[in-house]
Amino acid sequence: MLLPAAWAQNGFTTTIPDEPVTLVVDSDQVFVTGHWVAADKQSEPTGPTVSRISCDKQICRESQANIVLFPDNTFTMTTDYVEYKVETFNSKAIVATSTQGVCGVRTVLKFDLIHKSVYWTMRPSAPSNDLPRVSSKACDSAQMNLELKGETMWRR
16 A cells, blocks of 8 residues: 555645745744645645644744545545744744654744745654664655645645
8 A cells, every 4th residue: 555645635736826825924923824835746745735834933833734635535634733943033034943753854944034935844854774674764755845835725
């Protein structure tokens, strides 16, 4: 059986063309909502993925909802909440990170305030040589690059 990620967005398309996000920014906080799209072919989400992100100068908080589709046309809906530590907060960019799991997967949220864009990247942050083979292989494949686009509706 293939992992759900192998099916990309499995036939879901947006009914509204992908638009840039609308960032709500002031001197000490930022807020954005939207849906994630792959920044490269290897990063296709398993189905529609939406997020609501708010940041202050210390923490970014992301609430996320995802649809994961399977080959037999069944699906599951999941939610997630992640907090990221803000490393940079200035008039040009906000960068926040979170490191989790046995792989030490480092997730980076980057707000490009000049171009009004939001990016999400995920990479293992530690060598996986000392892990069991199955874990090591999973850690090595934990890589994604996404861009947040404006809110939308979906069609299948």
